[in-house]
Amino acid sequence: MKPAGKARLILALVFVVLLIIPFLLKQRSPGQFSEPAPHARQDALARHGFYLEEVARQAGISFIHHAPTLDHQLDSIMPEIASLGAAVSIVDFDHDGWPDIYVTNSCVGCENALYRNLGDGTFRDVAAELGVADVNQPGTGVSMGAVWGDYDNDGYEDLLLIKWGRPELFHNDHGHGFTRVTEQAGLPPWINANTAVWFDYDGDGLLDLFIGGYYPENLDLWHLTTTRIMPESFEYAKNGGRKYLFHNLGHGKFEEVSQQVGISSRRWALAAGAADLRGSGHPDLFIANDYGVSELFFNDGHAFHDVSEQTGVGFAPKSGMSVGFGDIFDQGKYAIYVSNISEDGILIQGNNLWVPVDGAGGNAVKYENLARDFGVELGGWSFGAQFGDLNNDGTLDLYLTNGYVSLDRNRSYWYDFSKVAGGNSTIIGDAKNWPAFDGRSLAGYQSKHVWLNDGAGKFTEVSSAVGVTDTYDGRAVALADLWNRGVLDVVVANQNGPLLVYRNSVVPENSWIEFELEGTTSNRSAIGAQVTLFWNGWQQIQEVSGGSGFSAQNQRRLHFGLGRAPSLTKAVIRWPSGKTQTIIAPATGQLLRIKEPA
């Protein structure tokens, strides 16, 4: 063969190899399911150290979420528009030491539920008798989420209910009932909100409240005067709802101060979370926006500063659905997980795992997205995600739910969705230009993700192996030690689907410790308090949260898995007031109830 012919042959082979590369890399791609089918409980315990069993019905929970039915002008794409509203939050509303569950419903006339934990493995819905069930009355909008915080420091968690409609604040009357105090508090008459967070941004010992609008607040989605209600862009939309920061003035009154403190955005907020990301003593605010970039605001205790681009988290526009904070390396630093959308061959946004870059701390902190490297990038049409040590091995794992609209399994809306989403704003922004849904699915029937953290930079997908096999349209995930056993159980709220309660069984060799904090100078819920636990040369930081994930709130108590035979050095508590408290060598396997020292 002539040299030129040989060269061409080699080139042809190289060309074929290039075409094969995508296949080979797909096989090695992280995020693929490690097991095709559920394994037995014993196998899961032996291999992964835990097993999740769905027990809602046995626990007396038979809640089904119903989506809203909005203005008939939206009928053709109603499944897409009315795709939010399933939310769950954990609260011990009656202070009996057992975590309770509040869950929202979203059709007019449907009732929310407050499942009181009876302590015997079962729950009973007491929402109606306590006055927090019938909250979706005609003309007031429907529920989209709920977060709990003791805004008046009376020792009982109060309920903030967000809606596409009138937000509601319910005062907790010492666990015996709730009193609606919306008007006295000064909340506005209508917000189309999907996220809210309790946090004490100015450190005055009173919980403040952030609410993020999704649709503009001047829209009554049941009585539309226009069909131009859609985002003006799929990735750059700024025509969503406004943001609110309600400063707690005390005596049950709030003042809206968002503009004064520097939070002004009309992006389409779907999730928000607050945590002290820099060790400044002030909680920073992260907003995950649909149809655009995320926003990060550093808080100096008086004002917020938009550092989204500066820190690297606000550059690439995606579809933010959820935000959670977790010290995934046991190094005393938070990573931030933001879920987005990925659909094979159509839209690969990829979820973000924002990890602080080494050497850049404080105000100079920068984040890089390591979701792909760590194997937590592809989660389908992702919604709620929460960090928690599911197997008590000492590292934070990640539970993610997903799935958008599950209707006809054999017909997809993706083609029409992608067709319009890329169009000009005059087209995409008007609901009447969107093709009819016609019973089709859009990213429906998706498998959930449970990612186990190996502590060395890799997460392994184990969902089906550990018993998570549901394919409902998941929205909110909340983690809590529901039965006071020293393990994190998982509660999942599904759109148009049942509330799922996954009871966790963990190998007994892995130890744990939990902290339940109560502020005195600080807000009594202790939201914003941080516990840094030191053991076996590691340190893990966790913070009491006033809302995280998507439309969710985990239990207030902090749960630390410790692995086998841990040697705890100390636990350092930094209260929102700035006080620090050190507990030397606490014993494992216990729930520590700690009150802020005077």
Place this chain on the structure above:
Amino acid sequence: MLSLDNRYVPPVFITLILLVGHFSFGILESYPKTGLAIVTSICVELALGRIFVHKWLNPVSAYITGISVGILLRSPAFWPYAVCSAISITSKYVLRVKGRHLWNPSNFGVSAMLFLAGSTVASLSIQWGNYLWPMLVIWVLGSIIIWRLRRFHITGTYVVAFLAFALLRSWVTGSPWLSEVAPITGPMYQLFVFFMITDPRTTVRSKAGQCAVAFAVASLEMILRLYQVVYAPYYALFVVGPTALLIEAWIDSRPPDAAKQALA
């Protein structure tokens, strides 16, 4: 034949698109990814040119390919940008008939990636923010440039055919007409109509033939869209472009009289 000046108009134009898009909307998810696509494309072109043509080729064509890959491909990973650029340029040297390469390089590369690596890449291109003014600026500038390059008839034929077929699809499927028009208002199509279907190296020679090919691309795209193929324009050009060139080559290979009859 492009003049020296004209040869540099497309790369300047596409660079302009990239810069304006980036500084107004931040379209580049990552500088390194776009850079990787461009550098890979140019390096492969220079290497293969040296080996097979025995000279250092002008990197303008490879630059356009690389930048197109950088804009059209969306992936959180780096490797697809390098592999796509490499596939695009290599295809020019491997897939040849009678001395001509058959596929527009970036059309081949992007189509191959979408088909073979669907779990890692996508091309749902929304980088212009869906806003009106950048779309108008690009369309007006692009039209002027393409006119100057004497290839506006290709773009014009395709656009008119697309709009007519949008009306037909709307009638067939019952979808709003504007939803059928929506794709052509997006940035993906700006690159498609100004750079891909007008590529001088992969279009037939006669003006009428070029219009016929553009119409055929729109026609096949129409059919693919009825079957809800998301990347219909890429795949339509992928099929029609080489087919047209092969037909032209077949006609060229025939005796002059037979060729005239075939053309008649």
